[in-house]
Amino acid sequence: MSTIHFIGGEKGGVGKSVVARLLAQYMIDHDIPFIGFDTDRSHGSLLRFYTDFASPTIIDNYQSLDTIIETASAQPEQRILVDLAAQTHYPLALWIEESGVLELADELGISICYWNVMDSGKDCVDLLRKLLDQFGSRLNYVLVQNQLRDDNFNILEFSGVKDRALDLNARIITLKRLHAPAMTKIDSNSYSFWAAKNKDNDSANALGLLERQRIKIWLNHAYKEFDMLNI
Secondary structure (H helix, E strand, O other): OOEEEEEEOOOOOOOHHHHHHHHHHHHHHOOOOEEEEEOOOOOOHHHHHOHHHEEEOOOOOHHHHHHHHHHHHHOOOOEEEEEOOOOOHHHHHHHHHHHOHHHHHHHHOOEEEEEEEEOOOHHHHHHHHHHHHHHHHHOEEEEEEEOOOOOOOHHHHOOOHHHHHHHOOOEEEEEOOOOHHHHHHHHHOOOOHHHHHHOOOOOOOOOOHHHHHHHHHHHHHHHHHHHOOOO
16 A cells, blocks of 8 residues: 655644655665655755655646656555645645545555644644644544744643544654754755765865764654654
8 A cells, every 4th residue: 555645734934844854764764665746846855855756746736736646556665755835735635625636545545644744833733723624534644743943832732633633543743853053054965864964074064973963863763753653
């Protein structure tokens, strides 16, 4: 059975592309075959950091989105990883509903998992509520609590939305915050996460020994979270 992983969360700046890149690196490191699709027209992260594994997808073009399902059907041994840009939920949901995507995926034996990446703010909780309102039990969910702002997710905890998601068999993981200067250097050098923890060079933005060590610790924690999901 193929699985399509949509990496979303409608709010910008919550770390969707970082999660997509982490998943790509996790699959590479664990010899899990996958194909990536990138919906960001301006600065697609999968296309930039994992060029050999990703193709562009036009979010408001049905034929382009159709390729995701067709690829999953034709290559069931591959995981499908889709990095959703911010504010792409409406065209994605329209395609899903008007094309009968979930019903067809069920017929084809394709599992669809929506990774809802969120920070600790109320707006992310409100957007998650809307997502659950729309799709309910028809999707599989992973809630990614990204500690970008802080590690206090009390708004989600006491909103009732988390309990509702758990009732729908959602799984919840936590992504720790990587020291900002290290992430800046990774991005400025266009490093994959493998290169970030292993590669040394003489550029002005070269990662230092302890920066690479912090990256290794951060990756190890993320991988332990992913291990619980049986990707």
